Amino acid sequence: MRIPLRDTAAVAAGVLAPFAVAVVLMPLRTSVAHTNLALLLVVVVVAVSAFGNRFAGTLAALSVAAWFDFFHTEPYQSFHIEDRADLETAVLLLVVGLIVSQLAARARTMKRVAITDAMHLERLHATTRLARSTSSSDDVVRRVLYELVEVLELRACRFEYGTLIGRPPRLDPDGTVQVDGWIWDLERQGWPEGEIELRAVVRGRYQGRFLLTPEPDSVPPPLEARLVAADLAAQAAAALDDDSVTVGPRS
Incomplete structure (x- = not known):
């Protein structure tokens, strides 16, 4: 069964977008608080979840947490975290990312369902009007x-x-x-x-x-x-x- 192109693109974005943004933010890692960088990365999760689906959002949350650890916590370019505050930030980033991804995906699903239901109702009403006229x-x-x-x-x-x-x-x-x-x-x-x-x-x-x-x-x-x-x-x-x-x- 063919997977919709939008879902494929969302999954790809869930993997690649957090990596790209984490790299772009690298020059700021010594001048901006890690909590603020984490907030910027959460925006990526929201964007991927709103565009795609729950799976893509979950993947983005995991990817964001991993690349935050890799690029923005010491020792850099390592998945090891020495500072306890950075560890707490990474864990919270993962938890918040997962929650936000589910909420964003649910909101998108509800909007799509509402639009689809309205279109279905209009189809039935239009056909009924034609049958009567x-x-x-x-x-x-x-x-x-x-x-x-x-x-x-x-x-x-x-x-x-x-x-x-x-x-x-x-x-x-x-x-x-x-x-x-x-x-x-x-x-x-x-x-x-x-x-x-x-x-x-x-x-x-x-x-x-x-x-x-x-x-x-x-x-x-x-x-x-x-x-x-x-x-x-x-x-x-x-x-x-x-x-x-x-x-x-x-x-």
Whole structure:
């Protein structure tokens, strides 16, 4: 499964940024209190954590403590600390760095979740407004096709009217994926190969199915996104059901 580029960059920054900043601060190590240098290094941890994730933040905290010891405590260019005050500063730098990294990563996660939830809600509302304002169920299907590509980060998506043919992997309304009657472990195995069906069903009546084509080796979206996809398919099914009641079954 492919690791997102941002996470890779954050991990690299967690290793390299503390080293680079510690080197840049070397000329100040005899004129600036070590506690002040430690505070400047904590800023690096905050920056890496805000940009990346918890792992990158933790790595940055460990890296900061190590390079503070190596470059800014006597004996220099050694991981040995002779002065007790410097040892306490290094330990506190590590502890504070770990705490700050977790808090910063959590704040970033909460912000991302809030933004994502707002976007999901707008997708559902926009599709509902279209369903109420248009007389064509095809318009709703086309809108849902577009939204499914966006919310599930798909390569492609198409809709099939009519009866079921074959037994491809299926995305169920509860957000799980079934393959041959077994629940597929998305988190560990990624998307199953081939197209994945998402059935458009309303009040027990089958209207068709969306066939989803994920990007190769892509990370499956979280459960919340998969539930939104199921709700979008249900909206398309409702529009198709109303259309069939009005003009008769679609051939």
